[in-house]
Amino acid sequence: MIEIKEITKKFGRKKVLNGVSFTAEKGEITCIIGVNGVGKTTILNAIMNLTPVNSGQILINGEKIHKGSYENVTFIPDAMTMLPQMTISQAMEFMQDFYNTWNQKRASEILGFFKLKESDRISELSKGNKAKVNLLLGLAMDVDFILMDEPFSGIDIFSREQIAEVFTSHLIEDRGVIITTHEIGDIEHLIDKVVLLDQGVVLKEFNSEEMRETEGKSVVDVMREVFKA
Amino acid sequence: MNRYIKLVNFEISRFIKLYFVLIAITVISQVTGTIMISSQYVNSASEAIYQHGVSIEQFITERGLMSMFQVTASLWFLGPIALCIAALIFYTFFIWYRDWFAKNTFIYRLLMLPTARINIYLAKATSIFLLVLGLVALQLFLIPLLSTILKWIVPVDLRLDMSVTELIDSFFYLQIILPQSFVEFLIYYGIGFMVVFIVFTAILFERSFRLKGILLGGVYGILSIAIFTMPFFIFIDYLYPIELLAVETVLGLIVAAMSIWVSHYLLTKKVMV
Numbered sequence: 001m002i003e004i005k006e007i008t009k010k011f012g013r014k015k016v017l018n019g020v021s022f023t024a025e026k027g028e029i030t031c032i033i034g035v036n037g038v039g040k041t042t043i044l045n046a047i048m049n050l051t052p053v054n055s056g057q058i059l060i061n062g063e064k065i066h067k068g069s070y071e072n073v074t075f076i077p078d079a080m081t082m083l084p085q086m087t088i089s090q091a092m093e094f095m096q097d098f099y100n101t102w103n104q105k106r107a108s109e110i111l112g113f114f115k116l117k118e119s120d121r122i123s124e125l126s127k128g129n130k131a132k133v134n135l136l137l138g139l140a141m142d143v144d145f146i147l148m149d150e151p152f153s154g155i156d157i158f159s160r161e162q163i164a165e166v167f168t169s170h171l172i173e174d175r176g177v178i179i180t181t182h183e184i185g186d187i188e189h190l191i192d193k194v195v196l197l198d199q200g201v202v203l204k205e206f207n208s209e210e211m212r213e214t215e216g217k218s219v220v221d222v223m224r225e226v227f228k229a
Numbered sequence: 230m231n232r233y234i235k236l237v238n239f240e241i242s243r244f245i246k247l248y249f250v251l252i253a254i255t256v257i258s259q260v261t262g263t264i265m266i267s268s269q270y271v272n273s274a275s276e277a278i279y280q281h282g283v284s285i286e287q288f289i290t291e292r293g294l295m296s297m298f299q300v301t302a303s304l305w306f307l308g309p310i311a312l313c314i315a316a317l318i319f320y321t322f323f324i325w326y327r328d329w330f331a332k333n334t335f336i337y338r339l340l341m342l343p344t345a346r347i348n349i350y351l352a353k354a355t356s357i358f359l360l361v362l363g364l365v366a367l368q369l370f371l372i373p374l375l376s377t378i379l380k381w382i383v384p385v386d387l388r389l390d391m392s393v394t395e396l397i398d399s400f401f402y403l404q405i406i407l408p409q410s411f412v413e414f415l416i417y418y419g420i421g422f423m424v425v426f427i428v429f430t431a432i433l434f435e436r437s438f439r440l441k442g443i444l445l446g447g448v449y450g451i452l453s454i455a456i457f458t459m460p461f462f463i464f465i466d467y468l469y470p471i472e473l474l475a476v477e478t479v480l481g482l483i484v485a486a487m488s489i490w491v492s493h494y495l496l497t498k499k500v501m502v
Contacts, residue, residue, distance in 0.1 A: 050340055050502040070343040081337040083243070097235055098342050122333070 001025050002047060002145055002176065007056030009042055016042050017053070018200040026144050026176040029167065029190055033181060033223060034197035040180035041078065044147045048075045060145070071101045073145040076138035078153055080130045084123035088116055088133055095137055107140035110171065114162060128159030135163060145176040152183050160186055188219050196226050232344040236352035241359060244320065248360060251316055252367055255309040262305020263375045267382035270295045274387055285386055294389040297376050297396050301403060310406065313364050317357065321425055324353050325432045329502070336502055346496035347489065350429060357425055368406060372396065415478065423481050426488035427453045433492050437499035449491070453484045
C-alpha cells in the first residue's frame with residue numbers, strides 16, 4: 001500500500017499541496033483528477049522523492065522511500081526520460097542493466113503490443129509512440145506499484161485507445177496503479193478509487209464502484225458536482 | 230559498486246564522441262604544428278645557407294637550434310590543450326545541467342535508479358577524472374611522437390634534442406599539465422578535483438533551492454576555498470613547506486569529503502526534478 005499522510009509542499013510562497021492524504025492499494029487503480037496546475041504531478045514526484053515535501057509522510061508498504069523502493073515502484077512521467085539518441089533497444093538495455101525487476105519477456109510482449117520497433121531512435125518517434133515507450137519502460141518491470149502521470153496527454157486517439165487497452169490487460173493485473181489525469185473519458189470505467197484534487201487540497205476521495213451502486217453517479221457526475229460547487 | 234561502475238561507463242559513453250573530436254583536434258593540431266614549425270625552420274636554414282651563403286654556425290648563432298621547445302611554446306601545441314581544458318571545464322557544468330534541461334529530462338531516470346544517489350555524483354566526478362587523465366596520457370604519448378617527427382624533418386646539426394623530462398622542465402605550463410613527481414600530481418590534480426567536487430556541490434545547491442541555491446552555492450564555494458587557503462594566510466611564516474603541504478592535503482581531503490557529504494544530503498533530501 002502507498003500511504004500519503006498530510007503532505008504539504010510549497011514552491012516559494014505558493015502552497016501547491018496542502019495536507020494531502022490518501023492511500024492506494026495493490027490491485028487497484030487510483031486516479032487523481034484535477035485541472036492543470038493543482039498539484040497532481042507534484043504528488044507523484046513526491047512519492048518518488050523527486051520533489052521533497054515540506055511536511056507529512058509518504059510510506060510504501062509501510063516504509064519511507066529508499067533506494068530499494070525503485071525496484072518496487074515505477075514512475076511513468078509525462079516527459080520522455082530516456083536520451084533522445086538512444087534506440088528503444090538501448091533504452092531497454094539500460095533498464096535491464098540497472099533494475100533487477102526488469103522483465104525482458106514482458107518488455108518484448110509490450111513492444112509487440114504497441115507495434116514498436118527496437119531499432120527506432122527515440123528522437124524520431126511521434127509523441128504517441130514516445131508515450132508508449134515510456135509505458136513500455138515502466139510496465140516491463142515486475143513491480144507492485146505503477147505511477148502514471150497524464151498518460152493520455154496530447155496524443156492521438158488511436159494511441160490513446162491502445163494505451164487504454166493496457167489497463168484491461170494482464171500487464172496491470174494485481175498491481176497498484178496511481179494515475180493522474182484531467183481526461184477521464186478513456187478509463188472512467190476502469191478506475192477503482194478517485195481522488196479529486198483542487199488547489200492542492202483533496203476535495204473528495206471515493207470508490208467509483210460504490211458510488212455507482214449506492215448513489216447511481218458516475219465519476220464524471222461526481223466531478224461536476226464537486227468542481228462546480 | 231556494480232551500478233556505480235555502470236554509471237561511470239554510461240557517463241563516459243555520453244561524452245565519448247566529443248572526446249574523440251577533442252583528441253583528433255589535439256593530434257592533428259600538434260602534429261601539423263610540429264611539421265609546419267620544423268619545415269619553416271629547415272626552409273629558412275636552407276635559404277640562408279644555400280642562397281645567401283651563411284654558414285651553419287652563423288645561422289645557429291642567429292636563429293638558435295631547433296628543439297621541441299619551439300613546438301610546445303606555439304599556438305599549434307598549446308591551442309588544443311587550452312581547448313580541451315575549456316571543454317572539460319564547460320563539461321563540469323554541462324554534465325549536470327543537460328540532465329535537467331536537455332530535450333528529454335534524463336534526471337528522472339537517474340534519480341529513480343535503485344542505487345544510492347551519491348553514486349550519480351561520484352560517477353560524474355569519476356568520469357571527469359578519467360577524461361582528464363586520458364587527455365594527459367594522450368599528451369604523454371604525443372610528445373615523443375612529435376619529437377620523432379621533428380627529428381625526421383630537422384637535420385641533427387640544426388636541432389637540440391630534448392628528453393620529455395627536459396622539455397617539461399623548460400616550460401611552466403607543461404609542468405602543470407604533466408607533473409613530474411607524485412607530490413606535484415597531488416598538488417595540481419588534487420586541487421583540480423577538489424574544485425570539481427565544490428562546483429558539483431554548488432550546482433546541487435542551485436538544483437535544490439533554485440534562485441536561493443545560487444547564493445547558497447556561491448557561499449559554499451567561497452567557504453570551501455577559504456578553508457583550503459586558510460593556512461597560506463595563517464601558518465605561512467610558521468610551517469616548513471612539507472608541513473604546509475601536509476596541512477593542505479588534509480584540508481583538501483576535508484573539503485572534498487565535506488562536498489561529498491553535503492551533496493549526498495542534497496541528492497537524497499532536497500534535489501528537485
